Amino acid sequence: MTATPSAPLFDRLVIIGPGLIGSSILRRAMLDRGIARELVASDIDPKVCERVRELGIADRVVQDAKEAVRDADCVILCVPVGVIGTVAAQVAPAMKPGAILSEVGSTKVSVINAVLPALASRPDIAFVPAHPMAGTEYSGPDAGFPSLFENRWCLLLPLENTPPDAVARISAMWEAMGARLRTMTPEHHDRVCAIVSHLPHLLAFTICGTADDLADETRSEVLDFAASGFRDFTRIAASDPTMWRDIFLNNREALLEMLDRFMADAQAMADAIRKGDDTIIVDRIARGRAIRRTLIENHQA
Numbered sequence: 001m002t003a004t005p006s007a008p009l010f011d012r013l014v015i016i017g018p019g020l021i022g023s024s025i026l027r028r029a030m031l032d033r034g035i036a037r038e039l040v041a042s043d044i045d046p047k048v049c050e051r052v053r054e055l056g057i058a059d060r061v062v063q064d065a066k067e068a069v070r071d072a073d074c075v076i077l078c079v080p081v082g083v084i085g086t087v088a089a090q091v092a093p094a095m096k097p098g099a100i101l102s103e104v105g106s107t108k109v110s111v112i113n114a115v116l117p118a119l120a121s122r123p124d125i126a127f128v129p130a131h132p133m134a135g136t137e138y139s140g141p142d143a144g145f146p147s148l149f150e151n152r153w154c155l156l157l158p159l160e161n162t163p164p165d166a167v168a169r170i171s172a173m174w175e176a177m178g179a180r181l182r183t184m185t186p187e188h189h190d191r192v193c194a195i196v197s198h199l200p201h202l203l204a205f206t207i208c209g210t211a212d213d214l215a216d217e218t219r220s221e222v223l224d225f226a227a228s229g230f231r232d233f234t235r236i237a238a239s240d241p242t243m244w245r246d247i248f249l250n251n252r253e254a255l256l257e258m259l260d261r262f263m264a265d266a267q268a269m270a271d272a273i274r275k276g277d278d279t280i281i282v283d284r285i286a287r288g289r290a291i292r293r294t295l296i297e298n299h300q301a
């Protein structure tokens, strides 16, 4: 007797914005048909729609978002943080009763505040904000890959009125893609991401700019001699300007708080160097090394 395969989690799953994150979801779901019976992709950019068709990573590509979400039981917005509210307002009226709306934005308080008005007249839509803590410095549909979320955290931020069944289905989808789950409040999320993701990117963009200015001023070839330390910064500094502008402006408070703390700590390091206080200097370096070693031991680096 052959086992009957269990029904897919979703009958029709729609990805709006099949860039790095959206196309990684599609690629994984194409390989694991237990996630969705039908995969639909939609993007404001016709070139992206065309490329998704060429790549064959969706069953259907429908450029018009309102048309794309028709009869879907789950819609995931994978667009830049600054337009998630606008796209939610566009698609919510066209979604079927009882459908799930999710998004993968890198900031949460302002994104949730931007989406809620779009759902005010659609209390029958279950909103499940999520954030996979996985990515690369590349963007667009060619950048995605099916294993992107394996062994990576996916943070879930259900609202008080989010139906538990919708949270369970979104959780099952991320688990099927190999992610580990953690639930937290949007405020906590934004502070955590400010320190572990947004500030490091801000520092990387800034240090590359400073080095480049110095090369211009001195007409020297400082960047030619950049060895692996500087190159590690350039990897994340290569990230998409639109995405990171939106993240910085949408997580302004938490990011500025972490930047203030960082500048105070950098000032303390500067003072220690000025005074030749080797205890402080060595302590800071040792803490950095211990953090890296812990990540390596936990297979996170």
Ligand SMILES: NC(=O)c1ccc[n+]([C@@H]2O[C@H](COP(=O)([O-])OP(=O)(O)OC[C@H]3O[C@@H](n4cnc5c(N)ncnc54)[C@H](O)[C@@H]3O)[C@@H](O)[C@H]2O)c1
Residues within 6 Å of the ligand: 016, 017, 018, 019, 020, 021, 022, 042, 043, 044, 045, 048, 065, 078, 079, 080, 081, 083, 087, 104, 105, 106, 107, 131, 132, 133, 134, 135, 136, 137, 138, 139, 140, 141, 240, 243, 247
């Ligand atoms: N890149 C990462 O490392 C990463 C990780 C986790 C979460 N995120 C979040 O995921 C989201 C997508 O990031 P990405 O790196 O996949 O971006 P991306 O640039 O690779 O893809 C975004 C896609 O959204 C499309 N788009 C933009 N505006 C649109 C609109 N109004 N309607 C329809 N489509 C629109 C773009 O054309 C593009 O194809 C962002 O909110 C980002 O903050 C990114």
Ligand SMILES: O=C(O)C(=O)C[C@]1(C(=O)O)C=C[C@@H](O)C=C1
Residues within 6 Å of the ligand: 105, 106, 132, 133, 134, 135, 136, 137, 196, 197, 198, 236, 239
């Ligand atoms: O690995 C990278 O290049 C990333 O930028 C991924 C990264 C991060 O900072 O860790 C970037 C933004 C996200 O919202 C989540 C993950």
